[in-house]
Amino acid sequence: MNNLNILVLESIHPSGIKLLEKVGKVNVKFNLSKEEIYNFLKTTHIVICKSVINVDKEFILNAPKLLLVGRAGTGIDNFDVDFLKFKKIPLLTVPTGNSISAAEFTIMCILNSIKNTTKAINRVQKRDFRRDLLQGRELSQMTVGVVGLGNVGKLVVERLHPFGCKILAFDNKKNGNQNNFNKFKNTFHVESLEKLFRDSDIVTLHVTANNQSIGMVNKDLLSKAKKGLILINTARGRLLNNEDILEAIEKGIIKEAFIDTLYPEPSYSELPESCAYKHPFLNHSKITIFPHMAASTEDAQKRISLDLAQQIKLFLEKKNYLETSI
Amino acid sequence: MNNLNILVLESIHPSGIKLLEKVGKVNVKFNLSKEEIYNFLKTTHIVICKSVINVDKEFILNAPKLLLVGRAGTGIDNFDVDFLKFKKIPLLTVPTGNSISAAEFTIMCILNSIKNTTKAINRVQKRDFRRDLLQGRELSQMTVGVVGLGNVGKLVVERLHPFGCKILAFDNKKNGNQNNFNKFKNTFHVESLEKLFRDSDIVTLHVTANNQSIGMVNKDLLSKAKKGLILINTARGRLLNNEDILEAIEKGIIKEAFIDTLYPEPSYSELPESCAYKHPFLNHSKITIFPHMAASTEDAQKRISLDLAQQIKLFLEKKNYLETSI
CATH class of the missing domain: 3.40.50.720 (NAD(P)-binding Rossmann-like Domain)
Structure with a gap:
């Protein structure tokens, strides 16, 4: 000692x-x-x-x-x-x-986004079993865009691969990551964010927040997106321009968003009865919010x-x- | 013509x-x-x-x-x-x-079962961001038991594989399926249902309902299960002995169940206001129910x-x- x-x-x-x-x-x-x-x-x-x-x-x-x-x-x-x-x-x-936990959480968000999970659970609790109203999609038939192939993004691609969906991957660093997925026949590298947003049914973000990336998902980028896009953000809230997201939902460009990280962030210890936190995404019918918990596993x-x-x-x-x- | x-x-x-x-x-x-x-x-x-x-x-x-x-x-x-x-x-x-849709739905259930998904969404809607109360598990550190390696079960194993969890697979038919997964280092065939239940943190059922399988998840089998088991059933409701499931939850043997198929089945067209359907699993705090929708994708x-x-x-x-x- x-x-x-x-x-x-x-x-x-x-x-x-x-x-x-x-x-x-x-x-x-x-x-x-x-x-x-x-x-x-x-x-x-x-x-x-x-x-x-x-x-x-x-x-x-x-x-x-x-x-x-x-x-x-x-x-x-x-x-x-x-x-x-x-x-x-x-x-x-x-x-x-916590990369593995974050990647798992992302796959969970992707699957929930196309299976009407929350809606189904809520309806059954009210004895409403009309499954015809809940018809979802099969991931195998969709295109998922993965933005960023760092610690989390590459694990997301690996876990998505056997689902058979088409995977579009973008990373602005020209590093070795690009070659990691050449073995996967359903994974394609795209040269620009615009192309990724144009061709993806679901986009998930896995980049760090810095001067280049803050506010990157904005009106301009979204104007190029495929109509009816599902947006998943388990990375950092500041990657999104909040106002532009709301406008894109209004216009039907974004169909639904799954958000683990809000900007500004709430306090994660405050009791709900004294919590004065406000955010335009809160209780929005097209936005599902989690409390920055993707990485918080035991x-x-x-x-x-x-x-x-x-x-x-x-x-x-x-x-x-x-x-x-x- | x-x-x-x-x-x-x-x-x-x-x-x-x-x-x-x-x-x-x-x-x-x-x-x-x-x-x-x-x-x-x-x-x-x-x-x-x-x-x-x-x-x-x-x-x-x-x-x-x-x-x-x-x-x-x-x-x-x-x-x-x-x-x-x-x-x-x-x-x-x-x-x-519909095997692919059912397999995707099963992976969704597995991930939701360990990420506190529903609880988190409900809490955030009430401005409760206390993520420390929602700490989940990482699938990579768990053991998943897959019962039945037919059309759906084998697709579930393929999709689970890159998550890195230990996969225990059981199929009572000694057919070619057993060899399909020898390439996966984390997948192991077990010789009995008892062993699968004993060693799995999560068990998911993918067998048809017939004279051999009806009521197979009963008191006897559950008495051999690992305490705190998560049970997923997207196959057929009749595979479970409903009473024994409830008793196992009561005793803490089953921690949580995710059920897509109830027995007896409700009507899937009735309006909730006129629905007289009753089932002991309905509105149980440890059972999440879906309306037999795993395969119902567009x-x-x-x-x-x-x-x-x-x-x-x-x-x-x-x-x-x-x-x-x-």
């Missing part, structure tokens, strides 16, 4: 904490005030957080002993990456830890927690921090 | 009717009384129906010119097959026409209608009925 102090500021799966206890003294502290955090930071060597705690310049300056920051998951909008680099403090992440959280703890352990071993006292 | 009279007694997709019009005079007549049907039958050469019209001995005896019966779909409980054979009247069916109905019409055309050509006048 050594004198490393590990401060866990957001909830992670216990499996990782168990492993971290082998490398240092773990302090699990949620919902602290800024002052309380800074007080703990004085003696902290390793900080672990997720997407809520802001690891900004001030935070970092208040942590004189900080060796390492761990992000339990992917997405680092809440970290001052440049300042961490300047201070030579590594930021460890788990970029693929299994993914466990994998992320363990993976991060293992990375931290390896890093410390490599730097000999586990053999020497700080 | 010849003098063949074709009587269509239940709704089929127009594409098949269009084709049938090339081989004879098509009469589409729904909701007839028995008397009216028998009156039409006097001059009918070909009858087409689905699952509602009873083609029994009396029906057949009232059709002196009957050459052929077509069942738009699979399942022939409503046909007196022996008497048709005795009268040498062929019965054409489309046994695989695409499957079109395929079935066209396939049946083509079979009829081929049969008539082979027998030279299309060249000679009846």
Whole structure:
């Protein structure tokens, strides 16, 4: 045992904490005030957080002993990456830890979007069994456009492949991913987003939110879409121009949307009775909304927690921090 | 054109009717009384129906010119097959026409069962975004038992395969199907239903209802199941012993059930306000019910209608009925 102090500021799966206890003294502290955090930071060597705690310049300056920051998951909008680099403090992440869960959730959305699932369940509860009113589609006869072939998008293509639907894939990075699916006879790479939207019955988004992609699904792109499009977004809410989506639904360009990620995001801890969150998509008859849960499976959280703890352990071993006292 | 009279007694997709019009005079007549049907039958050469019209001995005896019966779909409980054979009247069916739709629907049920889908949609509609209360599972980390490797079961296995879950498959017929999945490293054949239920987190049924299979999911089998089982039934309601299912839910053996086919079946045309149908599964918090719709997609109905019409055309050509006048 050594004198490393590990401060866990957001909830992670216990499996990782168990492993971290082998490398240092773990302090699990949620919902602290800024002052309380800074007080703990004085003696902290390793900080672990997720997407809520802001690891900004001030935070970092208040942590004189900080060796390492761990992000339990992917997405680092809440970290001052440049300042961490300047201070030579590594930021460890788990970029693929929840990709499988997100891909599975996407396939679930795609199937629900063509099977009238929610409508059917609600009707049967009211003793309405008129299945003729619920006739859906067969995925095998449709075209699915997958935008982005990164960690999640490529897993979506793999899972879609045996359904026999035509798959159109677009990725603006000319990297190796393009060749991964040449073995699938029903998967085709298209050279532009416009072509993908023009030829797809269902479009699902799997790109990160950055200056190029924010608002990419807008009026202009949608004007080129196949009429009656089903849009799935389990990536980031900011990829959509909300107003343009509503207009496209109004015009019948978009038939239905399945949205896991809203922008702006609601609070995920507030009680419904005190929740003042408003969003034009809420309770829209053509939009099905989930609470940014695609990646939130027990299994993914466990994998992320363990993976991060293992990375931290390896890093410390490599730097000999586990053999020497700080 | 010849003098063949074709009587269509239940709704089929127009594409098949269009084709049938090339081989004879098509009469589409729904909701007839028995008397009216028998009156039409006097001059009918070909009858087409689905699952509602009873083609029994009396029906057949009232059709002196009957050459052929077509069942738009699979399942022939409503046909007196022996008497048709005795009268040498062929019965054409489309046994695989809706298999893909049924397999897709099953994957949808499996994913919904582990992602808290319905609960999430309902909560968000009430502005409750507490995703921590909805943490689901990742299919990749689970074991799915597929009972029956016939037309639907084998398609379910193919679609499950890339999800990376462990797949246990059981088929009591020692036919070629067993070898189909040896290429899938995550698919294993088990020698008994008991073993499948013991080791699976999710079990999905794909067997026909016959003397051997009716009531097969009963107290005895469930007593061997893994605690917390998710049960999917898109095959036939009679495979389950309803009372034993409810008891297993009560005991926590079954965590949740997704049921497309109830026994006894409700009427699929009745208005909810006049529907007197009762079933112990209805509005049960752990049972999600669909109105026997797994196969009811626009695409499957079109395929079935066209396939049946083509079979009829081929049969008539082979027998030279299309060249000679009846």
